[in-house]
Amino acid sequence: MKLFLRKITLFTLIGLIPIIISLIGYFHFDPFKVLKPYKDYSNSYIIPNRDYISTEIFLKNKNNCNSFIFGSSRTIAFRTSSWKKYLDTNSKPFLYDASSESVYGIYKKIKYIDSLNININNVLIILCRDYSFENDANHKGHLFIKHPAISGESELHFQLEFYKAYLNPKFIFCFYNYTFTKKYKNYMKGFVENNRIMFDTTTNEINEIDQESQITKHPIEYYADRNDVFYFRKGERVDSVKRINKKQLFMLNEIKHILNKNKSKYKVVISPLYEQVKLNPNDLNILQKVFGKNLYDYSGKNSFSELKTNFYEASHYRPDVGEKILFNIYRLK
Secondary structure: OHHHHHHHHHHHHHHHHHHHHHHHHHHHHOOOOOOOOOOOOOOOOEOOOHHHHHHHHHHHHHHHOOEEEEEOHHHHHOOHHHHHOOOOOOOOEEEEEOOOOOHHHHHHHHHHHHHOOOOOOEEEEEEOOOOOOOOOOOOOOOOOOOOHHHHOOOHHHHHHHHHHHHOOHHHHHHHHHHHHHOOOOHHHOOOEOOOOEEEOOOOOOEEEHHHHHHHHHOHHHHHHOOOOOOOOOOOOEEOOOOOOOHHHHHHHHHHHHHHHHOOOEEEEEEOOOOOOEEOOHHHHHHHHHHHHHHEEEOOOOOHHHHOHHHEOOOOOEOHHHHHHHHHHHHOOO
């Protein structure tokens, strides 16, 4: 009996070894940068949760910002330094973005800022036909789940999402391979960043250093290498799907209510996308009723969506486009 118990104990301990090793590695390397605060989140080679990073940087600088840009990763096109030129001299812009951001996320962030009694002097909201109305509750997955301060949900649940992602065998292989070799391989795509991205520690402004450098130095080669990404389009199409539901309409009206309460100056932009799909007419009508003259629709076919040189790839447009949109909505009447 004692021998049997010793064997059971031994097998149990052997079985625990991989779990213990994985926990030690996870807590030592903190691959997703969510276990402790960091002064600078730039140059992380693991694809980050932008909602978490944006919220952490905001909390560090909440007393030094009064103007906010909200939206998905496509807000990369809108520099806080460029936006500031169109605002009052006392404006302190902050980029409060999140990957695949939804109206839910934007609403919860504006509501959270308002609850902290922070001035909301100016707001620029970037909406997208494909992502903004995908969710009306907290997002799922470690790249998209909202910071607990924003969602109001459990810190434990939040952290478990990341640990589950860490336990993915492919992630572990890619992470430790790159950690110890510093060499990027194509099979790491989706787990490891292959471009240097800088996040300003005060404004949270994003800079795609490598891609901008490649386009500036070798534009012909850059786009020739991505012919499969910039597919042939047959002209403008109209989205046949009505995407805004009742919960999202409530959130949109609440956003407007909070902005009006704060006497905020705000503008809402619908992103230009390479796909050239026009926002559903019903959705556009809803947004026009809520935001009125403060809404600017760049979906569908236009000068921004027409040229592939306005994009890094089919999903993200470049800062030159953001600069022109800012000029259009603030200077052109």
